[in-house]
Amino acid sequence: MRRYATIKDIAKLVGVSHTTVHRALNDKPRISQSTKDRIISIARELNYQPNVLAQSLVLGRTKTLGLVITTIVNPLYPELAKGIEDAARFLGYNIILCCTNFDISLEKQYIDMLRSRGVDGIIFTSAHIHDPNITRLVKDQFPLILVNRRVYGDPLMDRIDYVVAENAKGGFLAVEHLIKMGHKMIGVISGPPDSSAAVERLEGARKAFIEYGLNPAELLVLEGDFLKPSGYEAARKFLSLRDAPSAIFSVNDYMALGALEGILDSGFRIPEDIALVGFNDIEFTSLKAIELTTIGQKKYEMGSIAVHTLIDKIEGRDGDKVRQITLEPELIVRRSCGYQLRGYTVPHPEALLEQEI
Amino acid sequence: MRRYATIKDIAKLVGVSHTTVHRALNDKPRISQSTKDRIISIARELNYQPNVLAQSLVLGRTKTLGLVITTIVNPLYPELAKGIEDAARFLGYNIILCCTNFDISLEKQYIDMLRSRGVDGIIFTSAHIHDPNITRLVKDQFPLILVNRRVYGDPLMDRIDYVVAENAKGGFLAVEHLIKMGHKMIGVISGPPDSSAAVERLEGARKAFIEYGLNPAELLVLEGDFLKPSGYEAARKFLSLRDAPSAIFSVNDYMALGALEGILDSGFRIPEDIALVGFNDIEFTSLKAIELTTIGQKKYEMGSIAVHTLIDKIEGRDGDKVRQITLEPELIVRRSCGYQLRGYTVPHPEALLEQEI
DNA sequence: TCAGGGTGAGTTAACGTTAACGCAAAGAGG
C-alpha cells in the first residue's frame, strides 16, 4: 500500500527543512510568500495529507470521541447516533463505535481501549446507576457525558454531565393517560433495575398511580431487559393472569413492539382489548400498521447537545461548569392506547405529532 | 486529566531502561524473570495501558477499520453494523463510523480523514456503481471491502473484494412470487440508479417478467432513494394511476414500509387490494402488525464475513487473492403478499422463516 | 587458558508531527 507523502518528503523535494514545510501548510508566520507557494503547490501535487496519528501524539488530542452504547439493534440508538455523528462531523470529530451488549466488563474493556487510543472524550448511553467505570473516569477527570442515563448515589454524581429526558415525567404522562381513559389495572414492563431510564420511568408510572388515588401496590410490574423478546414474554405473562391488566405501559418502544406481538399472539386486540403505550417514539411506532402511543423525546437533539457539550468541555470552553440537561418528554397519542374508543379528545393532535429534530 | 503512565515512567520507577520495560510487558526474550516480575507488578500498580497512538505510529497499523455507510437510520445498517462490530471486536479491531448521507463528496472527505488517521482498511456499504473514490483506493492498493454493493465498469473491478447477496436472484424471487399468485400489473419501487443493489434487484424483477411471458415494458417502475418517504410517495403515485398495479415490489424494506403507509393512506388494504413485497428482511418486517413478505439476506453474516475477509487481507493472509462472495437470498413469505388469499401454499414455511445468523 | 556463545541489559534511532530555540541577514531608528 502506497503511503501518503510526509512533510519530510516535501521538504526534500522543495529543498527546505520540514519545519518550513510545516509553517507553509499551517499558515504559521516566519515564512516568505514565495517559499510558501512553492511548498503548497508541491504538497497539492503529492496529495499530501497530514498524519493524524503523529499530530495526535504530539498535540495530545485525537479529535476522536468514543460512543458507548448497549446494542445498535435497539432502534433508539441509531436515532441518537445520527444526532451524535452529524454534530461530531460538524465539529471536526470522529466517532469510534462501541457496543457493550449490556456487559459491564466489556464496557470496561472498551473504556481502556478508548483511553489508550487517546480519544478526547466518551459519550455513554450505557451507564449503569452505579457504574464503577464511570466513577473511575470522573475521578481521573476524563471528559465524558451520559446520554439518556444518569448515575445515582455516587459521591461524584453532581460532577457528571448528562443529557436526558425527564423520564419520571414521561412515565407519569404515559400512565396518567391510561388512567384518564379509565384503566385501573395497568401492567408495566419495566427495564433493567440498573438503568436510570427504566427506574425513573417506572417511578413516574407509580407517581401517577398514587396521584390518581389508585393503590400503587396494584400496579403490576414485570421486568424486561429493553429488548423486544422480553416485551413479548412480559405481555404474554400479563395476559395469562387471572386479573390481567387492561393496559400495558412498556418503558421503551422496542419492548412495546414485542409486547404488541405478544398481545396479538395471546389472541387479544389492540386497543380494543388491551391498550398499549411505549416510550421513545422510535421511527416505526408511527406506522399506520402500528400506531403506538408513546412518549416522545428529542433523540436527535439529545445526541447533538451531548456532542456539543462534551466538546465544549474538551476544548476548555465553559471551564468546570457541570452541565446537566433535562429535556421535556411529550405524550404522543396514537391508536394503540385506544383513545378513540373512549371518546378521549387529543389536545392539539398536530402539535403533539409534530416533532422537530 | 491525569494521563496514563508510560513505559518511561515505569522505567524510572524500577530503575531500568524503557526498553527493558518494553521487553517485560511484551514477553520479549533477553530479560530475567526477576526484573520482569518487578516491572510487571509496578505496571499493574500504575494501571499501565500502552499508548496505542505511539504504537500505531511506529508499527504502521492502527487496528482500526473505517465503516462507511449512507445513513444509520436505515435499519438495514444497524443490523449489518452489529455483525461488523462483533467481528471486529473479536479480532481486536475498532470501528470508526462514517455516515455519508448519500453524498459522494462527503464520502471522499471521510476517506481522506480515515486514511490520514491511518485506518488499516475500510468497509464500504455506500459504494456507487461508478465510484472514483473506490477506484482511487484500489489503485493505491488500500485494503477495502464492499458490502451489499458492487462496482461496475471499472477496469479494476475484478480486483475489488465484496460480500453481497445475489440481488438479481432476490429480485427475481420477489416478482416471480407475485406473478405466481396471478399478478400481471406489478409496480417496482426501485432505488438510486448508482446503487448496484437497486439496479440488480430491478434487473431480477425484469427477468422474472420476461421468463413468465409478460411484457417487461409493462413493468411499472418508480425510482425511490432507499428512504421511507420515497416509498410512500411511489406507492401513492402507483395507486393514483388509471391502471394501478395490483402488487408492488420495493427493492428495500425501508421504502416498503413507506409504501405500506402510502397504500393504507390511499384507502387500500394489504394484501386484499394490493400485494406488497420488500427486500432485506429488516427486523420489524416480521411484526404481526406488518408481516411484510420480503427477500431475506444474511445481514449479520455479511458484516461478519466482510470483516474477516478484510482483516485476512490486512494481515497478509490469503495474499493477493480477490474474494468476491455472493450469498443466497431467500424468499420469506408473510401476509403482505396475500398468499393466503390465493390458496398459495408456502413450501416448508418453517424453513423459510427460519434465519440463522 | 581462551575463543565462542548465551544472557541481561542499555543506547540509539525511527515513526511524522509540532514547537522551542538559535542564528544570520536585512531593515529600522537614533
Next chain:
DNA sequence: CCTCTTTGCGTTAACGTTAACTCACCCTGA
C-alpha cells in the same frame, strides 16, 4: 554607523512506542 528588531529560515527535542544494535559478563568446552 551602530544597535535593535524583524524576517526567514534551520536545528533540535519531544510525544510513547518498537526494534536494531551494542556491550559487558558469565558459562562452556577444547
